[in-house]
Amino acid sequence: xxxxxxxxxxxxxxxxxxxxxxxxxxxxxxxxxxxxxxxxxxxxxxxxxxxxxxxxxxxxxxxxxxxxxxxxxxxxxxxxxxxxxxxxxxxxxxxxxxxxxxxxxxxxxxxxxxxxxxxxxxxxxxxxxxxxxxxxxxxxxxxxxxxxxxxxxxx
Numbered sequence: 001x002x003x004x005x006x007x008x009x010x011x012x013x014x015x016x017x018x019x020x021x022x023x024x025x026x027x028x029x030x031x032x033x034x035x036x037x038x039x040x041x042x043x044x045x046x047x048x049x050x051x052x053x054x055x056x057x058x059x060x061x062x063x064x065x066x067x068x069x070x071x072x073x074x075x076x077x078x079x080x081x082x083x084x085x086x087x088x089x090x091x092x093x094x095x096x097x098x099x100x101x102x103x104x105x106x107x108x109x110x111x112x113x114x115x116x117x118x119x120x121x122x123x124x125x126x127x128x129x130x131x132x133x134x135x136x137x138x139x140x141x142x143x144x145x146x147x148x149x150x151x152x153x154x155x
Contacts, residue, residue, distance in 0.1 A: 008036045012115040012149075013086075014106050015043055017078060020121035024154035025082060028119050029089050038092040040113050041082055043075050044102040072097045103142035110149045118143060118151045 013028045015021040028039055045053075054067050062070065075097045083093045094113075098105040110118050122140040140153050 008034045008117050010038045010040070010113065010115045010117075011036050012040045012042060012106070012110050012113060012118045013082075014102075014118070014120045014143075015041065015079070015082060016102075016121070017043070018121060018123065020123050020154065024119050024121040024152075025085070027152065027154050029086065029091075031117070031119075032089055032091055036091060038094070039086050040094045040096060040109065040115060041079055041086070042096045042098065042106065042109055043079060044105040045071060045075065045097065045099045046102055047100060050099055068099065071099075102139045103146065106139070106143050107146045107148075110147055115149055118147055118149050120151060120153055122153045122155050 008031045011028055011031060013025065015025070028036070050068075050071070053071050054064065058067070076095060079095050079097070083095055086093050096109060098109065106118065106120065109115075120140050120143055122138060140151075144151050144153065
């Protein structure tokens with residue numbers, strides 16, 4: 001049986017920079033009291049969003065690789081504030097930016113990094129079905145359905 005010090009050692013925190021993600025961050029920080037030691041901060045640039053970026057940056061004469069690196073660097077700068085907030089609580093951090101389908105990348109990173117818990121925000125557009133909330137089409141719902149790790153969904 002796992003004790004509290006083993007249960008949530010390594011957390012995957014996913015953010016899309018929304019208010020809901022900010023609220024989820026508060027829960028991540030509180031998990032230090034449950035044994036959290038490290039937080040992996042993940043932002044996924046969805047493929048459809050990438051296409052819009054490519055349209056904008058290609059006007060500046062940038063190649064696809066340059067566009068991707070520029071986007072990743074811009075997002076990493078945005079993630080610095082989140083990283084500082086987590087480190088201020090005495091937690092180790094790692095920042096990742098991935099490109100792909102959000103739910104697939106979240107599940108993939110959770111396995112690659114061998115996390116104890118995935119924390120993800122839900123904007124609450126789920127559909128009530130009996131006693132269960134079914135998040136039809138949402139990233140959070142797809143992560144819950146596919147992840148092999150525990151998932152904390154914050155509304």
